[in-house]
Amino acid sequence: MLVEEVARVCASSSLFVFITRLACAAILGHGSDELRYRVVPKAATGEWQGSYCLSEPHAGSDVASMSTRAVRDGDHYVLNGRKTWITNAGVSSFATVFAKTDAEAGSRGISAFLVERDSPGFSVGKLETKMGVRGSPTGELLFDDVAVPAAHLIGEEGAGFGYAMEALDGSRPIVGAQAVGIAQGALDAALQYTTERAQFGSKIAEFQGIQFMLADMATRLEAARLLVYRACAMAEVGAPGTAKASAMAKLFASDTAMQVTTDAVQLLGGAGYTRDFPLERMMRDAKVTQIYEGTSQIQRIVIARRLLQEMTSGS
Numbered sequence: 451m452l453v454e455e456v457a458r459v460c461a462s463s464s465l466f467v468f469i470t471r472l473a474c475a476a477i478l479g480h481g482s483d484e485l486r487y488r489v490v491p492k493a494a495t496g497e498w499q500g501s502y503c504l505s506e507p508h509a510g511s512d513v514a515s516m517s518t519r520a521v522r523d524g525d526h527y528v529l530n531g532r533k534t535w536i537t538n539a540g541v542s543s544f545a546t547v548f549a550k551t552d553a554e555a556g557s558r559g560i561s562a563f564l565v566e567r568d569s570p571g572f573s574v575g576k577l578e579t580k581m582g583v584r585g586s587p588t589g590e591l592l593f594d595d596v597a598v599p600a601a602h603l604i605g606e607e608g609a610g611f612g613y614a615m616e617a618l619d620g621s622r623p624i625v626g627a628q629a630v631g632i633a634q635g636a637l638d639a640a641l642q643y644t645t646e647r648a649q650f651g652s653k654i655a656e657f658q659g660i661q662f663m664l665a666d667m668a669t670r671l672e673a674a675r676l677l678v679y680r681a682c683a684m685a686e687v688g689a690p691g692t693a694k695a696s697a698m699a700k701l702f703a704s705d706t707a708m709q710v711t712t713d714a715v716q717l718l719g720g721a722g723y724t725r726d727f728p729l730e731r732m733m734r735d736a737k738v739t740q741i742y743e744g745t746s747q748i749q750r751i752v753i754a755r756r757l758l759q760e761m762t763s764g765s
């Protein structure tokens with residue numbers, strides 16, 4: 451609800467809130483007490499922002515094909531590699547980094563590490579110039595012989611892929627909440643404009659063609675909100691079926707945000723296409739909700755896999 455309300459006005463600001471939560475997820479769920487006490491209080495007060503480092507230039511949707519390596523050397527691991535598309539690059543104080551500790555073991559060879567900002571060899575690379583969420587920095591993080599204390603391994607070696615997916619299952623409904631917030635902000639603006647703007651001697655909201663658009667936008671938005679709230683409630687208690695419910699919520703809410711913001715621009719006519727109104731920004735911001743934390747295609751893969759598993763297991 452916090453993310454939804456902030457995103458109603460500014461999607462970039464809402465991203466600051468949930469990306470640090472995503473960065474903390476594996477530490478909270480599987481980290482030692484030492485790691486939790488080191489990171490979580492500072493993240494909770496806002497003193498530290500975090501980054502979640504999964505994506506790489508050649509490993510986007512197929513994250514298990516990552517090439518960042520972590521090699522054990524005494525009481526340290528040495529990390530080498532490049533992470534791309536990292537939210538909070540350059541502003542985060544800590545990063546949860548996924549790297550291969552066993553190159554031959556596929557997804558079972560991935561481990562998770564806490565890397566702190568001042569670690570020698572850890573640097574920020576290219577920052578992206580993006581279509582939307584331009585208030586939130588996105589860029590590369592580079593690891594060049596970064597020595598990470600073995601105590602900063604999160605949970606068990608080789609279990610990192612599971613932690614990464616678990617974190618995303620818990621976070622995808624929050625991307626859905628961001629999408630719902632963006633769509634609500636667009637609907638608010640469209641309602642205000644259509645009840646003020648007059649053409650052909652009437653407020654444009656009095657035309658049935660406009661009312662039908664508003665009705666469809668509001669109905670779709672409400673359906674998205676309910677899917678998101680349901681998935682959040684399931685994720686909160688770790689209910690069976692959370693992964694499917696989360697993917698459905700993100701898929702539907704992000705498509706809704708795209709549809710509602712596009713329709714809202716239309717309802718403002720030329721004004722919607724200018725920067726005098728926030729609608730064009732909302733439309734650009736909505737687009738990313740169909741891409742990050744797994745694209746809409748990947749959400750469909752998750753949903754279909756779970757459906758088929760349920761069918762074969764008879765549940």
Ligand SMILES: Cc1cc2nc3c(=O)[nH]c(=O)nc-3n(C[C@H](O)[C@H](O)[C@H](O)COP(=O)(O)OP(=O)(O)OC[C@H]3O[C@@H](n4cnc5c(N)ncnc54)[C@H](O)[C@@H]3O)c2cc1C
Pocket residue numbers: 469501502503504505509510511512534535536537538580583588738741742743744745746747748
């Ligand atoms: C603003 C922004 C912030 C981000 N923040 C982070 C972050 O903080 N941390 C992080 O780790 N990552 C982050 N990402 C990365 C994001 O998660 C990836 O962009 C996303 O997972 C897609 O990967 P990709 O861009 O490599 O696309 P690709 O995987 O190359 O996909 C390209 C296209 O192919 C489709 N596709 C791929 N595989 C299949 C398939 N099997 N079936 C059907 N279609 C398929 C995709 O859906 C997409 O349409 C961010 C991205 C953006 C844009």
